[in-house]
Amino acid sequence: MSTLTVLYAILFYVAALILAGGLAWRVWSWFKTPAPLKVFLSPAPLESTGAACRVMREVVLFESLFKSSKWIWILAALFHASLAFELLVHLRYIMVPYPAPFALVQAFAEIGALGLLAGIAGLWARRLLIDRVRYISGLSDHLMLALLACIATTGLTMRLVAPTDIVGVKAFVLGLFLFDWQPLPGDFFLLAHLFLVACLMIVLPFSKLLHAPGVFFSPSRNQWDDAREHRHLAAWNAAFDAARKP
Amino acid sequence: MAQSQTTIPVLEEHLPIPAVAEGALSEPRSFVAKPELQAKLGFPGELVPDWEKKAVDKLEELLGKYRGLRVYLDICVKCGACTDKCQFFLGSGDPKNMPAARADLLRSLYRKHFTPGGRLAPDLVGAKPMTEAMLEEWYTYYHQCSQCRRCSLACPYGIDTAEISMAAREIMDCIGRGQKYTNEIIAKALEIGNNLGMKPPVIRNTLEGVEEDVEDDTGVAVKYPLDVEGADIMLVVPSADFFAEPHIEGLIGYGKVFHQAGLSWTLSSYASEAGNFGMFIGSYENMHAISNRIRKAALDLGVKRIVFGECGHAWRVAYSFLNTLAGPWDFLDPRYPVPQHICELTLDLIERGALSLDRSANDERVVTMHDSCNIARASRMGTRPGGQFDIPRAIIRASCNKFYDMHPDTIREKTFCCGGGGGLLTDELIPVRVAGAKPRMQAMKQVMDRHGVNTMVAICAICKSQFTKILPMYGFDSDMIVSLHQLVGNAIQLGAKE
Ligand code: SF4
Ligand code: SF4
Numbered sequence: 001m002s003t004l005t006v007l008y009a010i011l012f013y014v015a016a017l018i019l020a021g022g023l024a025w026r027v028w029s030w031f032k033t034p035a036p037l038k039v040f041l042s043p044a045p046l047e048s049t050g051a052a053c054r055v056m057r058e059v060v061l062f063e064s065l066f067k068s069s070k071w072i073w074i075l076a077a078l079f080h081a082s083l084a085f086e087l088l089v090h091l092r093y094i095m096v097p098y099p100a101p102f103a104l105v106q107a108f109a110e111i112g113a114l115g116l117l118a119g120i121a122g123l124w125a126r127r128l129l130i131d132r133v134r135y136i137s138g139l140s141d142h143l144m145l146a147l148l149a150c151i152a153t154t155g156l157t158m159r160l161v162a163p164t165d166i167v168g169v170k171a172f173v174l175g176l177f178l179f180d181w182q183p184l185p186g187d188f189f190l191l192a193h194l195f196l197v198a199c200l201m202i203v204l205p206f207s208k209l210l211h212a213p214g215v216f217f218s219p220s221r222n223q224w225d226d227a228r229e230h231r232h233l234a235a236w237n238a239a240f241d242a243a244r245k246p
Numbered sequence: 247m248a249q250s251q252t253t254i255p256v257l258e259e260h261l262p263i264p265a266v267a268e269g270a271l272s273e274p275r276s277f278v279a280k281p282e283l284q285a286k287l288g289f290p291g292e293l294v295p296d297w298e299k300k301a302v303d304k305l306e307e308l309l310g311k312y313r314g315l316r317v318y319l320d321i322c323v324k325c326g327a328c329t330d331k332c333q334f335f336l337g338s339g340d341p342k343n344m345p346a347a348r349a350d351l352l353r354s355l356y357r358k359h360f361t362p363g364g365r366l367a368p369d370l371v372g373a374k375p376m377t378e379a380m381l382e383e384w385y386t387y388y389h390q391c392s393q394c395r396r397c398s399l400a401c402p403y404g405i406d407t408a409e410i411s412m413a414a415r416e417i418m419d420c421i422g423r424g425q426k427y428t429n430e431i432i433a434k435a436l437e438i439g440n441n442l443g444m445k446p447p448v449i450r451n452t453l454e455g456v457e458e459d460v461e462d463d464t465g466v467a468v469k470y471p472l473d474v475e476g477a478d479i480m481l482v483v484p485s486a487d488f489f490a491e492p493h494i495e496g497l498i499g500y501g502k503v504f505h506q507a508g509l510s511w512t513l514s515s516y517a518s519e520a521g522n523f524g525m526f527i528g529s530y531e532n533m534h535a536i537s538n539r540i541r542k543a544a545l546d547l548g549v550k551r552i553v554f555g556e557c558g559h560a561w562r563v564a565y566s567f568l569n570t571l572a573g574p575w576d577f578l579d580p581r582y583p584v585p586q587h588i589c590e591l592t593l594d595l596i597e598r599g600a601l602s603l604d605r606s607a608n609d610e611r612v613v614t615m616h617d618s619c620n621i622a623r624a625s626r627m628g629t630r631p632g633g634q635f636d637i638p639r640a641i642i643r644a645s646c647n648k649f650y651d652m653h654p655d656t657i658r659e660k661t662f663c664c665g666g667g668g669g670l671l672t673d674e675l676i677p678v679r680v681a682g683a684k685p686r687m688q689a690m691k692q693v694m695d696r697h698g699v700n701t702m703v704a705i706c707a708i709c710k711s712q713f714t715k716i717l718p719m720y721g722f723d724s725d726m727i728v729s730l731h732q733l734v735g736n737a738i739q740l741g742a743k744e
Contacts, residue, residue: 026320029603035313038566039409041398041623043631043659058402067325068400076325076402126326131266133326136346138372140363141324206363207371211403214321219314220395220404227566228583231573236311240534240571 005172005184008194012176015201022205023213030217034234040223051224058215072126085112086155093166093173113156120149142216144207147200163169164190255337255680255720261688263619264339265328271340274677276389276670278422286433287532290422297421298376302359304417305352305375308528309360315413318405319356322346328397333662334390337681342387345397345407351383352414381423387412389425390678392668393526393559394619399659412528419527427672431523435536440485440519448472449515452488460498466740468505470497470513475547476513478579479504481588482520482564483541483555484707491655492728493710496556497594499731502738503592505611508601511553517543520560521707525567526669533563537571546729553586556729558618558706559667561587565625587627589637589705596644603737611701613733615642615651616686616692616713617661618706632658638705645737650697656689664704666712676715683716690722705730 045051057063066073076106089109092098105112124145127137158164168185175182184190203209211221216222281291294300309316326401328345335343341733342348350372357364357373364373374380393408434443444452453470460468471477481504487497499576504511517540544552552575554564564585569575575584583590595601615636627633635658642649651657665682693699704710704727713727 030313030317030320032526033310034314035315036311036572038565039314039406039624041395041404041406041659042626042634045625046631051547058404062402064400064404065327067327068331068402069325072325072327081297105272127324130326132263132329132341132344133324135266135341136326136329137352138324139369143370203363206361208321208323211321211323214317215403217313217317218321218404219317220398220406225631227626228585230569232570234311234542237530237534237570240530244538 001181002183002186004186004191005181005210008172008184008191009176009181011195011198015198019201019204024203025215026218030214034236035219035223036232036234036237038223038225038227038232039219040225041220042225042231044223044225046225051072051222055216055218055222058221059209064160064166072123075119075126079123082112082115082119086116093170096174109154110159113152115151116155116158117149120145120152124149140207144203144209147196151193151196154196156191157189158187158193162187162189195211221242248544255684255687257684257688257691257720259419261336261685264336266341267339269341270338270340270680271334271390271678272386272708274675275386276542276672276675277426278385279426279429283426283429283433284419284422284424285737286418286436287429287529289419289424289429293422299528300353300421301376301381301417304420305355306360308413308416309356312409312413314406314409318349318403318409319353320361321403322349322353322405323403325402327402328400328407331396331400332391332407333394333396333665333682333685334392334678337665337684338678340390343390345401347407348387348391349405349407349410351380351387352410352431355380381418384414384418385423385425388418388603389670389675392619392663392665392670392682394663394667395623396619396660396662399623407409408668412525414528415439415526415669416528419529424527425669427488428523428526428669431521432527432529432532432536435519435521435523435539436532439516439539441521441523442485442488444485444488444518446515446518449488449513449518453513456494456498456501460501464740466505468501468740470501470568471511471513472513473547474512475512477547477549479509479511479545479551479553480517480544480549481511481513481519481553481555482585483513484520484557484560485518486707486711487555488518489712490707492725492732493707493730496729496734498730499729499733499735499738500555500588501733503588503595503601506602506738506740507595511628512547512548512549514543516546520554522560523669524561525563533567534571537563537568540568540573544576551582551586552578552584553588553591555588556705556707556731558620558708561705562620562624583665587637588731589632589641590627592731593628593637593641593644596641601645601734601741603734604739605645605647605737607646607737608733611646611733612648612650612697612699613642613646613701613703614649614690614699615639615657615703616664616690617657618704618709619661619663619667621705622659622661635741638703641730642703642733645733648697650693650699652689652693656685662686662689664706664709664712665716667706667708671708671711679712679716680719683712683720687716687720687722700726702727703730703733704728
């Protein structure tokens with residue numbers, strides 16, 4: 001077992017633990033915090049199903065973004081669709097057996113990666129060129145785009161220029177799941193690609209990437225409008241009732 | 247005084263998105279509340295020792311109380327969709343009035359103390375400790391947010407900068423840096439019962455005056471009852487309705503509606519205020535205390551229904567929070583929603599044929615409607631989502647012949663704040679108010695040019711006061727702005743149903 005394999009195996013275990021633990025911690029902090037006032041953004045659906053649909057439209061279609069900014073919507077849709085597609089492409093490293101229908105996506109893997117890069121380039125251009133967006137962008141916003149761009153580029157390079165031993169990669173990945181470590185091919189682009197992915201996993205729960213789980217918890221979108229029908233008390237504001245003269 | 251410093255802004259056919267102009271609105275700063283005033287609201291009089299730490303502690307407390315605050319501080323991706331949506335940015339170009347930048351003023355402190363990234367690499371993620379300079383920026387720019395929620399509409403995650411500015415103001419109040427204008431009004435509402443500090447005899451006098459005027463005008467003795475025990479309906483109006491123009495015309499209209507429909511109603515001198523500035527400073531305690539005056543008044547008078555007059559933020563607190571703050575309402579008539587909006591009541595009467603309206607009485611008016619932000623994006627009227635837009639318009643159409651909506655991007659849920667909401671309606675903030683009104687003025691000018699509009703209806707006391715003051719600064723007539731129930735009151739044919 002090479003040192004490299006051991007290092008990467010440990011890196012991915014640590015990254016997975018941080019990702020899962022960090023996400024769980026953040027989501028739990030949202031979950032346990034009460035939302036004692038009705039702060040839906042109206043007009044809002046009147047029932048829970050309507051509110052669930054509203055959130056799903058935000059998640060799947062980016063509805064509010066579509067209404068508020070067509071350019072960001074186009075770029076964000078391109079970016080996220082490509083990202084989802086690439087995740088699908090990468091399922092082949094963890095699925096045994098790998099079902100034939102899934103294999104169809106492989107033919108378009110490069111297009112997905114190019115889409116990803118185009119999306120990143122567009123979003124980055126906005127960040128640099130539009131004075132308003134430049135003003136609100138911090139260093140971390142640029143670094144996040146750089147990280148994603150590097151992940152996409154190293155991946156695409158392996159596809160187009162410097163192929164790696166994908167059978168070996170799959171064995172390594174499956175070995176991680178089974179706690180039966182297999183040697184990791186030592187190609188530069190592969191190592192870079194995997195290292196950057198591990199970085200992404202580690203920063204995710206502590207960065208703005210929390211927007212993915214966070215949108216489900218946004219009261220302006222997930223609350224439904226029954227404010228006049230029901231009281232909306234959490235423990236802390238229910239206590240006010242007791243102190244009230246009749 | 248402030249008026250002369252403000253140059254008349256030029257309106258173009260379309261409102262351009264301004265270039266970022268750093269510091270454009272950094273000067274106007276509202277007066278700080280004096281110690282005696284702070285004490286009345288239960289806040290420290292001046293900056294407490296160790297206020298930097300106290301601010302962080304208070305933030306931690308609020309993070310544990312409001313899920314929205316926590317989530318919104320965590321998830322902004324700086325996409326920029328909100329950056330051209332805030333009227334205070336559109337009117338000024340000051341980048342700290344872009345919602346994401348405004349939120350960042352608090353977010354940087356949150357990052358510093360409550361996120362691993364902020365602790366490990368503060369510069370990378372823009373984490374900053376509390377300092378005198380940070381407090382100054384908070385004070386300036388969180389008092390340039392009218393909590394209108396236009397940014398939340400635009401944001402892909404619904405991030406509501408209004409929530410963040412409420413939290414920031416609550417923190418500032420709790421470390422001893424309150425805003426004079428808002429806190430003075432809260433103190434009056436708590437001590438006397440209304441924002442203007444009108445004592446019961448004054449209100450009674452005013453109402454008697456109104457009765458005389460209406461009788462002189464129409465020959466009909468319309469009553470404007472105060473503190474009548476056993477009345478069916480308690481009407482709660484913004485106190486500006488008792489004396490300010492054009493507000494009082496709305497009050498006259500409510501009375502005519504009740505009169506013609508033969509409803510038994512009363513105003514209360516104890517709960518003589520619909521508004522609730524407690525919300526503006528994010529203070530649940532103060533919001534609760536003000537709201538429960540309404541509960542007490544309803545119990546004392548033994549009424550069966552509670553109806554609210556025309557006021558924007560008042561209706562937000564009433565519609566969205568009153569049940570939570572002051573309910574349950576099991577002592578009221580369950581056949582009616584609690585509270586009910588005067589527009590719901592009026593339209594229902596119109597639809598049932600209980601009012602006789604002559605549209606031609608308003609024929610000299612070509613009307614448009616300014617949707618008030620709190621009503622549009624934080625409440626509802628009627629049984630369907632969007633009733634808050636359709637019901638007032640239905641009443642307008644029943645009361646006048648000529649109505650034109652403004653550009654669709656500036657009305658209904660996309661409406662702008664008038665520029666004076668959220669505790670900004672004070673003279674020292676005139677430059678901010680002028681800037682914030684610009685998008686509305688531009689949209690209004692468009693329908694004036696195209697359709698000859700000469701009247702703008704609002705159903706909010708703050709909008710009415712703000713426009714009365716600001717319209718002339720844009721070269722328009724201040725009496726263009728009217729109450730919705732002023733149109734109704736004009737059109738109503740008293741005597742026709744007697
Ligand atoms: S629209 Fe929302 S996510 Fe985008 S910058 Fe504004 S607040 Fe942040
Ligand atoms: S709530 Fe309204 S005033 Fe405040 S930042 Fe958002 S858009 Fe601007």
